[in-house]
Amino acid sequence: MEALKVSLGERSYPIYIESGAMVNSSFFVPHIQGKKVVVVTNTTLKPLFEDKISQALDGYDVDIFCIEDGEAYKTLASYEKIMSHLLEHNYGRDVTLVALGGGVIGDITGFVAATYQRGVDFIQVPTTLLSQVDSSVGGKTAVNHPLGKNMIGAFYQPKAVVIDIDTMNSLPAKEFAAGMSEVIKYGILGDKPFFEYIEQNQQAIKTKQPDVMTYIIQRCCQNKADIVAQDEKEAGLRALLNLGHTFGHAIEAEMGYGVWLHGEAVAAGMVQAAELAATRAWLTAEEVEQIKALIASFDLPIAGPEQMSCADYIKHMKKDKKVQADTIRFVLPKTLGRAILVKDVTESELQQIL
């Protein structure tokens, strides 16, 4: 296949999507300037992918550095650990980092790349469905702060994204489902034909048919690349990618990061956004059911945690990065397949659905 492209002028980069991409050195070599490569991954993934990535990077000085596995380690402390490792080994500005893992590894490695000696090159090698269709593309990097998710970070684009669909085979079912949550998101927010494609191909997706999965990842990345090319720094359009995230982030923050998977929280959040849209008659009751059915079919939650009150949601939402002049901004489907940014949601509207 031909590589997709994220068009950002001199910061443009390719997305390679293929079975076996991780061992294909031609996807890496053109994007590495020096001789030194540091692969950042976690302790769970290292034994799974170490041999493959080393094969692709044959000929370079390769150093594999691990952090602990899990969202709980997406912290400034882990960030500092990676920084210290790089400095202890005297890596210069000509080092290339490779982020080998899911969203946590991609986000934190990207933030290290953005800020190590004021910026070094990095390549994303996402290994979860969620990071393949979402976080590895677009240059959002970050770590969490105890007071909020992704609150410390930068916009910093990778030199390439290498997506090996074979990684899907080692993915726990729960994480695969969490990835499908973001896949469905693209359908609801801006691509109704794709929503219908997912509905029609549920079985093939559940059995991870390679051609179907390749197509799905391509379509998601294409959608994302188009949006990012138009609005890299989230001045407007890009905020639509946060469909379900205002609710979802509140759930994650209230429950403690990692208790609900990000994709699970977003799934519940998309249903909540759909229900809010329905109270404004933007979606029909049938469309809300259609969205719930598709989400539920992948064993994803269609409601938030029972114990969360409306006030709990609002407390966390006020810390959302999309808050401007104290107004919480929501992304809501205006119709199924077209979301918009909404600034006038009232507390009583929220109380109706939460």
Added chain:
Amino acid sequence: MEALKVSLGERSYPIYIESGAMVNSSFFVPHIQGKKVVVVTNTTLKPLFEDKISQALDGYDVDIFCIEDGEAYKTLASYEKIMSHLLEHNYGRDVTLVALGGGVIGDITGFVAATYQRGVDFIQVPTTLLSQVDSSVGGKTAVNHPLGKNMIGAFYQPKAVVIDIDTMNSLPAKEFAAGMSEVIKYGILGDKPFFEYIEQNQQAIKTKQPDVMTYIIQRCCQNKADIVAQDEKEAGLRALLNLGHTFGHAIEAEMGYGVWLHGEAVAAGMVQAAELAATRAWLTAEEVEQIKALIASFDLPIAGPEQMSCADYIKHMKKDKKVQADTIRFVLPKTLGRAILVKDVTESELQQIL
């Protein structure tokens, strides 16, 4: 006067240089989008400038946050403290930060601005001569790591730089001298007429005559703005601004940050660079003496610490951000008034002069 301008396309910004600039709200208002402003300063400066900056920012919600005074606090720990303060008070992406202080405050506040919620606006209000002529212009932001100075940071431009030359009056003599070190640097590296101007106006400078000091700061900022506009991310030309810094950083690191002032270390480093250039017959012995005399006339050191061996220098230089493929890169005067980047300095050359 008319504002100078750093030309970087849509990221261009003005530099205002004036007596009383800090209380002139017209230098701030055009560069603040929201209603909330957080002034970051230190415990020493707050009592000196609190009233002035509050006057300039009348009409905004102003929150003054202090960190401790000194290079020892230019750390990830202070960075995290500022981040936590911003999050505890629910500041959104529409907050504007004002860096009120010297290079430490400017660099750390700039790095917070670059990475708080992936980037918010900030204004530089440098209060030391050194930060006025150097670090406040050009968008280099950073904190130190125990293993190296400015190793963690980003290129991130301010929205404006407001330089009030009256701040000079509260500056300790030692810090004024340290600033003069960077002033002289511009002369040696690329502006011989300016070098001569400084030689001829030593008395006026030492008594801080306002018109002479305004001219000096303007000329330095103009020099820096021209270089930054051509090479924002230090791909080449901008590296020349590091004249004296490869030696200087080694001195600072070996002695412990803050023991030698940055400007003092750079002063000794410029002499070392001049001596190295003289061994290559790029400078005459007389020119080296001329440089030493001007530096010494401002009570700045013209040699490194006695106890530092050549090996001590090299150990730290290998960690310099300008190292590429294990080669230490030096900025050396090819003639007095024109520096170049040199990659082939040998250890035996270093031994001759250190």
